[in-house]
Amino acid sequence: MHTWRQRIRPEQIRELSLIGLIVIALLIFGWQIENFLSARTFNRITSSVAIVGMVAIGQTLVVLTRNIDLSVGSIVGFTAYFVGSQLAANPGLPPVAAIVLAVLTGGALGLVNGLIVAYGRVPAIITTLGTLAIYRMLLINYANARTITVDSLPSWVVELSRQTLFAIGDFAVRPLFAITIAAMVVFQFVLAYTVFGRRLYAIGSNPEAARFAGLPAQRTVLAAFVLCGMLAGMAGFLFLARFGNITAVAGQGIELESVAAVVVGGVNTFGGSGTVLGALLGAFLIDLLGQGLLRWLGISEFWRDALLGLLILLAVASDSVILGWLRRVWAAPALRAEVSNER
Amino acid sequence: MNAKLRRLLSWEGLLLAIFVLVAAVNANLAPAYLSLNNQINLFQLSIEKIIVALVMTFIIINGEIDLSVASVMGLAACIVAVLFDRGAPMELAIVVALLAGALCGAFNGFWVAYVGLPSLAVTLAGMIGFRGVARILIEDRSIGGFPAWFTALGQQPLLGPFPLSLILFALLFALALVVLQYSGVGRLVYVIGHNAAVARYSGVDVPRLKLGLFIASGLVAALAGVLLAARLGAVRGNTADGFELDIITMVLLGGVSIFGGTGNLAGVGLSILVILNLRNGMSLLNVTGNVQTGVVGMLLILSVLLPNLAQMARERWQRRAVQRKEVQTGVETSVSS
Numbered sequence: 001m002h003t004w005r006q007r008i009r010p011e012q013i014r015e016l017s018l019i020g021l022i023v024i025a026l027l028i029f030g031w032q033i034e035n036f037l038s039a040r041t042f043n044r045i046t047s048s049v050a051i052v053g054m055v056a057i058g059q060t061l062v063v064l065t066r067n068i069d070l071s072v073g074s075i076v077g078f079t080a081y082f083v084g085s086q087l088a089a090n091p092g093l094p095p096v097a098a099i100v101l102a103v104l105t106g107g108a109l110g111l112v113n114g115l116i117v118a119y120g121r122v123p124a125i126i127t128t129l130g131t132l133a134i135y136r137m138l139l140i141n142y143a144n145a146r147t148i149t150v151d152s153l154p155s156w157v158v159e160l161s162r163q164t165l166f167a168i169g170d171f172a173v174r175p176l177f178a179i180t181i182a183a184m185v186v187f188q189f190v191l192a193y194t195v196f197g198r199r200l201y202a203i204g205s206n207p208e209a210a211r212f213a214g215l216p217a218q219r220t221v222l223a224a225f226v227l228c229g230m231l232a233g234m235a236g237f238l239f240l241a242r243f244g245n246i247t248a249v250a251g252q253g254i255e256l257e258s259v260a261a262v263v264v265g266g267v268n269t270f271g272g273s274g275t276v277l278g279a280l281l282g283a284f285l286i287d288l289l290g291q292g293l294l295r296w297l298g299i300s301e302f303w304r305d306a307l308l309g310l311l312i313l314l315a316v317a318s319d320s321v322i323l324g325w326l327r328r329v330w331a332a333p334a335l336r337a338e339v340s341n342e343r
Numbered sequence: 344m345n346a347k348l349r350r351l352l353s354w355e356g357l358l359l360a361i362f363v364l365v366a367a368v369n370a371n372l373a374p375a376y377l378s379l380n381n382q383i384n385l386f387q388l389s390i391e392k393i394i395v396a397l398v399m400t401f402i403i404i405n406g407e408i409d410l411s412v413a414s415v416m417g418l419a420a421c422i423v424a425v426l427f428d429r430g431a432p433m434e435l436a437i438v439v440a441l442l443a444g445a446l447c448g449a450f451n452g453f454w455v456a457y458v459g460l461p462s463l464a465v466t467l468a469g470m471i472g473f474r475g476v477a478r479i480l481i482e483d484r485s486i487g488g489f490p491a492w493f494t495a496l497g498q499q500p501l502l503g504p505f506p507l508s509l510i511l512f513a514l515l516f517a518l519a520l521v522v523l524q525y526s527g528v529g530r531l532v533y534v535i536g537h538n539a540a541v542a543r544y545s546g547v548d549v550p551r552l553k554l555g556l557f558i559a560s561g562l563v564a565a566l567a568g569v570l571l572a573a574r575l576g577a578v579r580g581n582t583a584d585g586f587e588l589d590i591i592t593m594v595l596l597g598g599v600s601i602f603g604g605t606g607n608l609a610g611v612g613l614s615i616l617v618i619l620n621l622r623n624g625m626s627l628l629n630v631t632g633n634v635q636t637g638v639v640g641m642l643l644i645l646s647v648l649l650p651n652l653a654q655m656a657r658e659r660w661q662r663r664a665v666q667r668k669e670v671q672t673g674v675e676t677s678v679s680s
Contacts, residue, residue, distance in 0.1 A: 068463075121655075122647045123601045125408075125463075129588055130640035137637025259467060269464050302478040302580075309472020316464045317454065 014266040018281040029292035039170040046177040056261040056279040058231030066271030067124035072232040074135035077251030079236025088152040102237035110229015114222035143248040150244035160241040204271025264315040354598035358613035369624040385623040390508040391567035396593040406536040406603025407462040411469030412564040413586035419568030421477040424486035424578035448561020456553035487577030497573025536603030
């Protein structure tokens with residue numbers, strides 16, 4: 001009896017419903033807009049999701065522990081500029097070294113956040129609001145009003161955003177998107193099956209209980225921030241590869257886009273539930289609706305932010321209302337059994 | 344320790360000391376610093392932010408946060424500009440902008456107070472969405488050329504050397520001080536921020552108060568946005584962009600806990616003085632705006648980090664002292680037995 005209830009948790013329905021929403025949006029846009037389901041649209045959405053999605057994966061790790069990282073936009077900008085200028089100065093730098101440099105730079109900035117939050121006991125929102133400004137200040141001083149241009153970069157970097165890794169029909173998968181998908185798969189596995197991953201959930205859903213159970217809360221939160229920084233650093237490299245021209249304002253606003261993706265993707269802002277797959281689907285849905293609605297309704301680019309704000313609100317509201325309802329439905333048989341036992 | 348000394352060592356005492364230090368350094372750097380004009384100018388440059396910081400103090404003490412204030416400021420400024428551009432009388436445009444601000448606040452407040460969504464998520468959506476509405480209205484234009492009386496109100500002195508916005512700030516500060524520290528409503532703001540569940544079981548209408556605070560936040564932010572439009576003389580889509588960082592910094596540096604329930608307006612007033620004078624001093628030294636923002640960010644982190652570190656050091660020291668005593672008494676008892 002009710003075995004399907006034991007196999008599927010309410011939280012998993014959320015991911016299924018996201019996929020459902022994406023499919024419905026694709027069907028409507030494909031039906032209403034001429035040439036919407038084309039390789040061009042796919043390419044446009046995947047290359048933008050590659051960057052925001054990579055940041056959103058890191059953001060998920062942090063949000064799961066009931067924290068938030070608002071400095072990721074500055075980390076993306078700083079790494080993109082820093083790695084770009086290193087590549088411009090030493091064009092012979094091998095690709096692996098450039099990627100490692102980006103990840104380490106991001107990780108170092110994330111380490112600072114993590115130390116202050118986990119060991120200095122400063123609330124994450126205060127810490128990362130501060131480092132958001134501080135990292136940007138470092139970047140502006142470092143950049144000194146210079147711009148990194150496509151011409152100054154080695155050709156392999158810029159090629160990354162144009163190459164086709166493999167194609168399914170007309171739909172070409174670019175390396176940037178593939179890297180983000182790979183990161184998502186790895187972290188989906190880490191969160192579901194490793195001790196570290198389960199600790200993130202435990203600490204986020206009940207910090208007190210996690211501490212009493214003897215979990216190394218400080219170390220785990222620190223690790224979440226370091227990983228978030230590393231992923232933001234990786235996103236910085238993707239940013240460099242995609243745009244090529246980098247100024248000191250690069251990556252501004254990505255922190256909000258990543259939080260939006262995480263929230264729409266069903267990660268609870270109070271920690272403890274959600275997945276990186278959900279966050280990536282959230283990023284995908286936001287971009288799809290952004291692209292589709294603008295073309296369908298024939299409205300200007302200026303509507304984008306207003307729609308995004310509305311979408312985030314709807315996601316949070318429906319998440320809270322629907323999930324509460326689903327949990328009651330799931331809990332009902334157990335409750336009924338308990339009541340009949342007592343009788 | 345007598346009460347006076349303890350007061351001096353409190354958070355407000357520390358802020359006062361920092362303020363005196365900053366003021367002394369500034370006065371040494373530039374003799375013009377102490378002139379009345381520079382003092383008024385120093386307030387005037389951030390007057391819109393400090394007006395919003397007053398109502399943000401209420402919100403954060405209440406245990407919530409409003410990230411959307413800067414967007415509401417921008418939206419109000421855009422509404423004034425666009426209505427004026429379309430030929431509406433300025434007075435009507437201002438009233439509509441203020442109403443729109445109150446409506447934005449009511450929108451936030453509804454979801455937070457009556458649906459029970461986290462204010463961080465709701466006002467994040469508001470921050471993006473209200474800015475989006477402003478962009479729909481103004482697109483990529485820059486609208487200026489307001490009537491002379493409007494820009495004069497924003498830029499010229501009104502009473503003696505004081506411009507309108509500074510007078511408004513003084514009045515609002517007095518009002519906020521009375522309401523928050525000396526009225527029943529103010530007590531409720533603290534009680535709810537400290538423990539909303541207890542407040543609810545004590546028969547407090549928590550949702551109504553929260554809704555009221557968010558409406559006030561939207562209204563005051565809109566007022567600040569209109570003042571900003573008057574002072575700048577031109578409005579664009581990104582007017583007031585990023586102001587929420589400075590505003591929240593002012594409140595948190597003032598000793599208000601991000602978790603709600605503690606803090607007071609005296610602390611926020613002092614932190615406003617510290618930040619404005621620090622920025623003024625850095626401007627006198629030709630430090631650029633970005634570095635100033637970075638320094639304020641550092642100050643924000645340190646303002647929470649340093650007391651925490653001191654507290655941790657004290658705890659560790661006390662624990663060690665207790666352990667030492669235990670070891671000693673342990674030795675004594677073993678000797679005596």
